[in-house]
Amino acid sequence: MWHDYAYLPKSAIRMNSCYIDRLSDALLCLIFKSIFEEDQAILHDSSENNPSQVYWDDWGNEDYYVADSAYPLRSDNSESHRTVLSTMTVCVRWKRILLQIPSICDVMHISFREGVASLERVRTFLRRSGTRPLYITLLWDNHDWIPVPVEYSDGPEEPTSREEIMASVHLVLVIQELYAHVHRWREFTLRTTSVVQIYQALSLMSRPSTHPAHMLEKLHLQLVHNKNHATHHRHEQSLFPSSTPPIRDLLLFGVTCDWLPLSMLSSHLLNLRIHNKVYEIDDVVSHLFGGFPNLQSLSLEPEPQTMASLSQRPIALPQLRSLAIKSRLMGDWAHDFLRNVCMPNLRILTLDGVGEEYSEEPLLWSGPSSHERVLEVLAELTDRDAVKNSPSYRLELDELHFFNFTQDAKAALVHRLYKQMTTVTTLTLGPGAPDKNAALAKGLLPTPSGLAGLPLPRLRTLILFDVPRDVVQRVVLERTSAAAPLKELYYREVVDKKHKSVANDWSHHVGKYHCVDSLKSFRYGDIVERQWSQL
Numbered sequence: 001m002w003h004d005y006a007y008l009p010k011s012a013i014r015m016n017s018c019y020i021d022r023l024s025d026a027l028l029c030l031i032f033k034s035i036f037e038e039d040q041a042i043l044h045d046s047s048e049n050n051p052s053q054v055y056w057d058d059w060g061n062e063d064y065y066v067a068d069s070a071y072p073l074r075s076d077n078s079e080s081h082r083t084v085l086s087t088m089t090v091c092v093r094w095k096r097i098l099l100q101i102p103s104i105c106d107v108m109h110i111s112f113r114e115g116v117a118s119l120e121r122v123r124t125f126l127r128r129s130g131t132r133p134l135y136i137t138l139l140w141d142n143h144d145w146i147p148v149p150v151e152y153s154d155g156p157e158e159p160t161s162r163e164e165i166m167a168s169v170h171l172v173l174v175i176q177e178l179y180a181h182v183h184r185w186r187e188f189t190l191r192t193t194s195v196v197q198i199y200q201a202l203s204l205m206s207r208p209s210t211h212p213a214h215m216l217e218k219l220h221l222q223l224v225h226n227k228n229h230a231t232h233h234r235h236e237q238s239l240f241p242s243s244t245p246p247i248r249d250l251l252l253f254g255v256t257c258d259w260l261p262l263s264m265l266s267s268h269l270l271n272l273r274i275h276n277k278v279y280e281i282d283d284v285v286s287h288l289f290g291g292f293p294n295l296q297s298l299s300l301e302p303e304p305q306t307m308a309s310l311s312q313r314p315i316a317l318p319q320l321r322s323l324a325i326k327s328r329l330m331g332d333w334a335h336d337f338l339r340n341v342c343m344p345n346l347r348i349l350t351l352d353g354v355g356e357e358y359s360e361e362p363l364l365w366s367g368p369s370s371h372e373r374v375l376e377v378l379a380e381l382t383d384r385d386a387v388k389n390s391p392s393y394r395l396e397l398d399e400l401h402f403f404n405f406t407q408d409a410k411a412a413l414v415h416r417l418y419k420q421m422t423t424v425t426t427l428t429l430g431p432g433a434p435d436k437n438a439a440l441a442k443g444l445l446p447t448p449s450g451l452a453g454l455p456l457p458r459l460r461t462l463i464l465f466d467v468p469r470d471v472v473q474r475v476v477l478e479r480t481s482a483a484a485p486l487k488e489l490y491y492r493e494v495v496d497k498k499h500k501s502v503a504n505d506w507s508h509h510v511g512k513y514h515c516v517d518s519l520k521s522f523r524y525g526d527i528v529e530r531q532w533s534q535l
Contacts, residue, residue, distance in 0.1 A: 223254030331370025
């Protein structure tokens with residue numbers, strides 16, 4: 001990596017360059033590019049993680065983000081940047097080759113840790129990038145700025161620290177410098193834990209610009225682990241005025257959709273993720289009413305403050321392939337949403353009811369099983385007879401993923417749903433639902449009628465967390481006798497001494513058995529992508 005050579009004197013580098021100079025320009029360029037991309041990958045991974053390996057944009061509570069000096073957070077690449085500049089001074093040839101690598105000249109990751117040097121760093125980057133499109137990531141996500149709720153503190157709320165104030169000043173200067181080149185932005189990401197800083201950034205990006213943001217394809221704005229979300233008032237200007245950027249990838253975390261002009265929510269959009277507090281669920285869903293003809297991935301993670309019913313207006317998402325819903329009040333609105341939206345190409349559905357440990361305040365559930373209505377709607381939408389008059393509303397999923405889902409699901413309902421899902425090949429019962437996943441797992445048991453009544457008849461990959469051993473044993477053995485064995489089984493055992501005596505005699509009845517160990521994070525996205533280690 002670059003920092004391995006950071007402290008070598010230039011004379012030492014020159015002394016060894018005689019051997020390197022024997023390499024062709026193409027090979028030397030490949031070496032430099034590989035080293036730089038490795039550093040960027042390490043930066044990306046470390047910048048999103050905290051010492052406990054929990055991702056910053058997860059719905060955790062502040063207790064998971066206590067600073068630990070033994071495991072300092074890394075979220076800048078200033079050392080790598082300095083070494084790149086140093087390497088450029090070795091000789092004219094090296095500089096020429098390095099400047100041929102686009103990712104060195106047009107990609108910038110910068111964090112609050114660079115302090116006053118951040119402005120000069122940005123100016124150098126802009127000069128070096130020439131007229132190239134820019135890929136920008138600003139990491140102002142200091143865990144020390146996460147506000148502590150008054151009820152958990154020993155006294156009144158602490159005033160803003162000097163470090164946070166100075167970091168805000170530096171962020172303003174950095175964004176002002178970058179915004180003068182907004183017409184070259186291809187990707188822009190800002191992640192912060194300070195509500196003041198996100199408002200400052202949004203205000204700066206709402207100012208008129210000489211050049212429109214006509215190249216911007218990726219916009220990620222994240223206010224993470226802050227109970228206050230960045231709301232937009234009617235008298236305020238929207239982002240990028242007089243511009244219609246062709247946004248393809250949009251993430252708003254802790255930032256309301258009202259900051260965006262309607263023109264930004266266009267046919268260009270392919271990926272959309274929204275997490276924010278809203279007064280009622282329509283404040284989020286209403287942005288979908290116009291339809292997104294090319295949207296392929298949608299993640300809705302709202303926190304509605306009231307339980308008003310959802311509008312019955314239809315929504316058309318003809319190209320949507322992946323839908324994720326994560327909400328503490330899912331049972332009060334998701335069933336209506338699923339009925340109203342037309343998703344003929346949906347193949348992956350993820351439902352996350354959010355663990356109770358993340359709740360900031362008590363919630364008024366609408367019934368003893370708030371998720372049951374969601375299961376009932378899924379049963380309707382997978383029933384050929386029920387949707388024969390509206391076939392485009394029928395769901396034919398390939399993958400189904402449950403997290404923190406259901407309170408005491410009725411066996412008959414689960415069995416009916418699974419039996420109708422004849423196309424599902426992958427099922428996940430994720431972590432965070434001890435004693436609840438068992439009901440969803442038991443729905444996989446075959447019926448006495450044999451193969452004709454087999455739940456999820458095409459199931460090939462089963463991923464189980466927090467399911468007792470005896471339930472796993474029954475599911476695997478009974479399904480093996482009724483149909484083809486599972487191709488893959490991923491299992492993390494529930495911590496329960498009473499089930500330790502149950503023999504693991506099912507592993508040789510599946511094509512491949514994997515014992516899950518530690519998770520990269522508890523985010524549903526990472527688990528769906530199987531980001532974990534195995535025993």
